[in-house]
Amino acid sequence: MKGYAGKYLLVNLTSRKIVSKMLDEGMAVNFIGGYGFGARTLYDYVPAGVEPFSPDNVLAFWTGPLAGTIAPVSSKYAVFARSPLTGFFGFGISSGGFAFELKCAQWDGIIFTGRSDSPTYLFIDDENVELRDASHLWGRTTWETEQMIREELGDDTVRVAAIGPAGERLVRIGNITNDRNRQVGRTGMGAVMGSKNLKAVAVRGTRDVEVADPDGLMKFSMELNERLQGPKTEKYRVYGTPANILIHNKLGCLPSYNFQRGTFEYAEEVSGERMLKTHVRKIIACTNCAIACDHVNEVREGPYAGTVASMDYESLNMLGPCCGVRDLNAITKAVEICDTLGVDTISAGVIIAWAMECYEKGILSSEEVDGLDLRFGNSEAMLEALKKLCLREGKLGNLLAEGVKRASEIVGRGSEKFAIHCKGLEWGAYSMRSLKTSTLGFAVSIRGADYLRSGSYQVDVRGEVDRLKLDYSRGKIVCDGENLYAIIDSLIICKFARGIFSSVDELAKLYTLTTGIEMTGKQLLLAGERIHNLAKCFNIRHGASRKDDYPPPRAFEEEMPDDVVRGAKITREEYDEALNGYYDARGWTREGIPTAEKLLQLGLEKEAEEIAKYQVSHELKLTGAK
Amino acid sequence: MALKTKMTERLKKIIVCNVDKCNGCQICEFVCSFTKEKVFNSRKSRIFVVRIEPFLNLALTCKKCDDPPCVRACPTEAVQRLSDETIKIDEEKCIGCGWCVEACEFGVMRLNLETGIAFVCDYCRDIGEPQCVKYCPKDALRYITIEQAARELSKKAVKSIVQELLSACITTI
Incomplete structure (x- = not known):
């Protein structure tokens, strides 16, 4: 079994005991790596009733079999825990050089349990692993922490994944940063890390990464690298994902003013095309990536001159148009604040946009927003609110730090209707009412509102389906997308490369060349389905059912005002039909619960047994309701 | 005689890295460690990517x-x-x-x-062509003489001046 390191770390932060565990071959074949290993870990380690910030929650870092090898776009790792935002399956994927370094240190992953009684960080120096004091790092930004750890270890090649002050303060959208610009962004993994008093993980790996067929992998990888210079990745290479601003604006699916609208009158000013001319100073790549998409902005004039931050479409849209903000300088500053203090830019933008709508509607008083003039488009107020959120400062900061679901429940007064989230995770930069297959994909996602679990926005944006309608058949599109993405997230490779593979068989080929384990595309997709079902079982255990798979009320109750999609909204009937289609495609009940039959078919025996209990309790509830 | 030697040396081919194109992907390091040692381990590479945050990336190897x-x-x-x-x-x-x-x-x-x-770095003398140059996805690495590198820089400078002049003319018109 090559490619894998074959072992992982189990670190108990309470007892400070560190154990090396062998990676089981069955685990490798059935769950591949990354997302699959994370699903296995969460299911096995986090029983019902374990609160996200409890020491009993786990925090697991996993790489995939390809990390550390020459397989393209493979230096990726994922972090898992029960999410403090959703209460369900939490995870995020990051790239940079951290995963590659961890594999070179010959570890597939790290599972943290317990809670340290004082700030600590883990230093992995090949086989030497130790918990070190992090008192002097507590309160430091992510960038400072990375720098200080490298200085104290006397090696600037050490890779560091760290939380910022937001994670320390249990801001629920706290994230984890490595290599300065790369984040495990979503579902509050940084907050869980903070709850464990774990400031950072630092890694130095110097060992060889062995693969089954080095010559074959080299040859295939170089061929793929060449494809990566072709048309399928051009968007990412030239303008980066901000190219989406004008594309989405034209289609009326660019969320602006807290998703009230799908166009932005100043879209041109915040476009990728404009940004490339006025802000992008350098485009950099993650380790072993032949695409290079990371557009690093520099603010050249005005009050934020000198600000440097990496900009992508989601950050740009949520902190820009979604807040009505059109000043690229301020948006770059906002991303810098998020990255250094350590919060997810997407969630942050949606939360502040919600607060702005509350303020404009008179739901939040001036006193409740700490005296800020929190109107849409006021970039200074947006930045102030953002800092307060990250540091839990004042009334406003403490409210917003809870995430948009909890904040809207605290405020009430009808503000829940325009809190744009699903399962507690804030919605990404795809309008709900003018991209309906996308919306189904977001809403059924196991980690909450999420475009990255199925990529179902693609059929809408490309015009392969009528994006303004929903029907039964969309369920299958989402389901197939999820199975494929589960594989991509388990191997783990970058989704930006997805277009260069002629079929899933090529992904299987990468897997076999690396590991020596025979695998077909069909088997891989089955593993994808297995992984996704396992993650779903975790959610069922923590109370998920059909009710959690709906978009927020704005999707159903308000019509889009933009000319290009005027009047668009989702009807309950069409959504229910599409959701039924999804559950049927999955082989789940119409309550959204995996059937024993499906789980057994996927080889998930003990899960089938447990989930059957929930099945019964749901049926009882339903009967009771009648 | 001494003069002749020096001239030849200035015409020797070396690996040159274009700082605008280099993005720090380290693919050259992977390719090198594989070529020289048949393993994937950037610490066994003969070419080294230096990243100085936030903008500077440059691959360096033997300058002969x-x-x-x-x-x-x-x-x-x-x-x-x-x-x-x-x-x-x-x-x-x-x-x-x-x-x-x-x-x-x-x-x-x-x-x-x-x-x-x-x-x-031995310039892959047994293969005849440095493999890092061959596989650099952005053509940031070149195997050329210093003279040639200089000529290309001159061309680039002239191009950008001409472009500026042209756009100035168009604006004036």
């Missing part, structure tokens, strides 16, 4: 210096300069003292972390 400091520094004559101007390490003679490492102005001479023996 005149009168190489690494050769001068070696107390056991393990570090030798061949007639094609590449450096060769005699592994039998190398005692792993690291003086060549200290002497190299560019930090591209290293000691193998496992064996302690010095290693450096």
